[in-house]
Amino acid sequence: MSKFKIDPQLQVQNELLEKLKNLQAIPVHPITTKYWSLGGSGGWLGTSTTGILKCPDGIGSFQHYVNGSIYYHPSTGAHEVHGLIRARWKSLGWERSFLGYPKTDETATPDGIGRFNHFQGGSIYWSPSTGAWEVHGAIRSKYSSLGWERSFLRYPLTNETTCPDGVGRFNHFQGGSIYWTPSTGAHEVHGAIRSHWASLGWERSPLGYPTSDELVVFGGDGRISHFQHGSIYWSSTAGVRVLKERIRVHVKILTMPTRFTINEQFAAMQEVYAMAGIRVDCATTENLNLPSLADVDVGGCTMGSVTAEQITLFGNRNFVGSNDVVVYFVNSTVPGYNGCAAYPSGRPGCVVVRTASRWTLGHEFGHVLGLNHVNNNDRLMTGNGTFNITNPPPNLTSGESSTMRSSGLSTNL
Numbered sequence: 001m002s003k004f005k006i007d008p009q010l011q012v013q014n015e016l017l018e019k020l021k022n023l024q025a026i027p028v029h030p031i032t033t034k035y036w037s038l039g040g041s042g043g044w045l046g047t048s049t050t051g052i053l054k055c056p057d058g059i060g061s062f063q064h065y066v067n068g069s070i071y072y073h074p075s076t077g078a079h080e081v082h083g084l085i086r087a088r089w090k091s092l093g094w095e096r097s098f099l100g101y102p103k104t105d106e107t108a109t110p111d112g113i114g115r116f117n118h119f120q121g122g123s124i125y126w127s128p129s130t131g132a133w134e135v136h137g138a139i140r141s142k143y144s145s146l147g148w149e150r151s152f153l154r155y156p157l158t159n160e161t162t163c164p165d166g167v168g169r170f171n172h173f174q175g176g177s178i179y180w181t182p183s184t185g186a187h188e189v190h191g192a193i194r195s196h197w198a199s200l201g202w203e204r205s206p207l208g209y210p211t212s213d214e215l216v217v218f219g220g221d222g223r224i225s226h227f228q229h230g231s232i233y234w235s236s237t238a239g240v241r242v243l244k245e246r247i248r249v250h251v252k253i254l255t256m257p258t259r260f261t262i263n264e265q266f267a268a269m270q271e272v273y274a275m276a277g278i279r280v281d282c283a284t285t286e287n288l289n290l291p292s293l294a295d296v297d298v299g300g301c302t303m304g305s306v307t308a309e310q311i312t313l314f315g316n317r318n319f320v321g322s323n324d325v326v327v328y329f330v331n332s333t334v335p336g337y338n339g340c341a342a343y344p345s346g347r348p349g350c351v352v353v354r355t356a357s358r359w360t361l362g363h364e365f366g367h368v369l370g371l372n373h374v375n376n377n378d379r380l381m382t383g384n385g386t387f388n389i390t391n392p393p394p395n396l397t398s399g400e401s402s403t404m405r406s407s408g409l410s411t412n413l
């Protein structure tokens with residue numbers, strides 16, 4: 001007889017304790033941890049309506065509750081989805097969709113109005129007035145780069161949608177759209193430019209898809225979006241203009257202008273040339289150290305007749321391709337003019353002096369593109385000096401516009 005006979009009741013108790021220890025060694029499922037962190041059955045998710053179940057991929061798992069779900073994947077952790085964002089995710093095919101597993105809980109946007117979940121393959125944004133829509137891929141990257149819903153785009157109004165051609169994709173947003181194709185990338189279009197593009201037939205119009213975001217034109221008031229086959233320009237004075245041609249201008253600086261910056265002169269030129277449907281591109285800018293030509297002798301400044309100094313000056317043609325034009329910014333002309341558009345044969349261009357007006361650059365290139373003076377101070381081609389223009393921006397007639405477009409120096413976009 002052993003002195004230490006174990007009490008059978010104590011043995012049962014010890015075995016139970018061992019089992020409890022083993023139970024403690026079993027980790028709590030991350031879904032359960034997340035559920036507890038959100039208040040468990042007393043929290044807003046409510047009670048569970050399923051057990052913790054494996055996803056079809058055999059890797060992730062989920063649990064549904066009365067008011068939402070928690071999804072877990074080893075690479076994303078456990079996150080809740082609920083409400084209309086969950087409904088949108090569900091409509092796309094849950095984690096089996098391109099969105100994959102949630103990477104965040106539903107999160108309030110900084111404006112306090114909207115909500116979002118980020119997923120492995122995109123995001124779903126919701127606001128009370130817009131509903132819940134997904135954004136992903138290159139369109140989402142563009143949306144992100146602009147500042148998400150804090151940008152002028154605000155909240156999405158659609159899922160990413162295929163264009164009728166089966167090639168392009170877009171999301172509409174409250175403040176504009178983002179369009180993408182494999183060859184053009186993702187670009188935003190908004191405001192009056194977007195409205196006009198839409199009125200022409202969106203990407204089915206002759207302009208095609210956007211190839212740029214909306215850009216500021218030469219630092220001024222004008223805005224421009226480039227498309228595959230043209231541009232749309234807007235300014236407060238010119239309104240919306242479709243630009244189907246362009247002139248490529250090379251800038252050669254001997255003396256910096258003093259009254260209006262080069263950008264101001266280009267912005268003004270583009271504002272007027274938009275009336276003719278012509279885009280003004282500044283192709284290159286180069287400083288020239290040619291003091292002997294800074295006060296350039298232009299003789300009588302008559303088209304087709306040039307001085308030795310003009311021939312020498314216009315010989316500076318770095319980067320200048322065929323059909324390109326050049327402006328030389330000089331100190332003055334001798335005799336004194338705002339500028340002069342007489343150029344040697346085959347070297348189209350003009351000179352503009354330091355003290356020129358805002359409209360001189362556009363006026364001189366008007367001559368280069370074939371226009372003559374008129375006695376009317378409402379028009380760009382006034383022969384009375386562009387300082388005397390009375391209704392900025394000055395007018396171009398339709399006849400002048402077609403002369404410019406058929407000059408050979410304005411080329412199709």
Ligand SMILES: [Zn+2]
Nearest residue numbers: 363367373383
């Ligand atoms: Zn003139």
